[in-house]
Amino acid sequence: GQQLNQSPQSMFIQEGEDVSMNCTSSSxxxxxxxxxxxxGEGPVLLIALYKAGELTSNGRLTAQFGITRKDSxxxxxxxxxxxxxxxxxxxxxxxxxxxxxxxxxGTTLQVKP
Amino acid sequence: xAGVIQSPRHEVTEMGQEVTxxxxxxxxxxxxxxxxxxxxxxxxxxxxxxxxVPIDDSGMPEDRFSAKxxxxxxxxxxxxxxxxxxxxxxFCASSxxxxxxxxxxxxxxxxxxx
Numbered sequence: 001g002q003q004l005n006q007s008p009q010s011m012f013i014q015e016g017e018d019v020s021m022n023c024t025s026s027s028x029x030x031x032x033x034x035x036x037x038x039x040g041e042g043p044v045l046l047i048a049l050y051k052a053g054e055l056t057s058n059g060r061l062t063a064q065f066g067i068t069r070k071d072s073x074x075x076x077x078x079x080x081x082x083x084x085x086x087x088x089x090x091x092x093x094x095x096x097x098x099x100x101x102x103x104x105x106g107t108t109l110q111v112k113p
Numbered sequence: 114x115a116g117v118i119q120s121p122r123h124e125v126t127e128m129g130q131e132v133t134x135x136x137x138x139x140x141x142x143x144x145x146x147x148x149x150x151x152x153x154x155x156x157x158x159x160x161x162x163x164x165x166v167p168i169d170d171s172g173m174p175e176d177r178f179s180a181k182x183x184x185x186x187x188x189x190x191x192x193x194x195x196x197x198x199x200x201x202x203x204f205c206a207s208s209x210x211x212x213x214x215x216x217x218x219x220x221x222x223x224x225x226x227x
Contacts, residue, residue, distance in 0.1 A: 042220045103156040
């Protein structure tokens, strides 16, 4: 089946630094999503990307849908302590309209004040 | 608006017992998904429903697992009999009528089988 490779696996950065993480796939996705998960809670949607090449921002977060449809990145600018958590990419499988998502392994972000 | 609601939030039980996890999707959403999250395997899709009909249950680990969606506002995931290796966080998610509607997750049920 389809798999997503998410990197890096973990990051430990200083407050104020920018962060970049990415996902790659061997297969094409028509939709890319980025979620954040805080301890004890479910993943929360950050950004949804629907078109190849699309660049979308949500506050300090920026994500892009790769032109090949096989990759996506998420950038966080000027990190703050509340950015701590696990970030997941997810791709919507094929041309299905049933919404089945494939998740990356997650990037654990720690921010040092 | 209320999000996806799961109950219980925590469940601790002895192996061999039946476990029932419950989910109320977001009103108006017609797709519902059950996931399991562990350190070793990350987020795994167990089963999903469209319009209350199970579409893909290939992620259900064994016959001990079963899921139902009797109506648009309620779903259950049952494990019978439970085993220690079933310990995990189980998430329910729902999405809207269009195929590319993002999934919204509940806060999960943390299940511990002793």
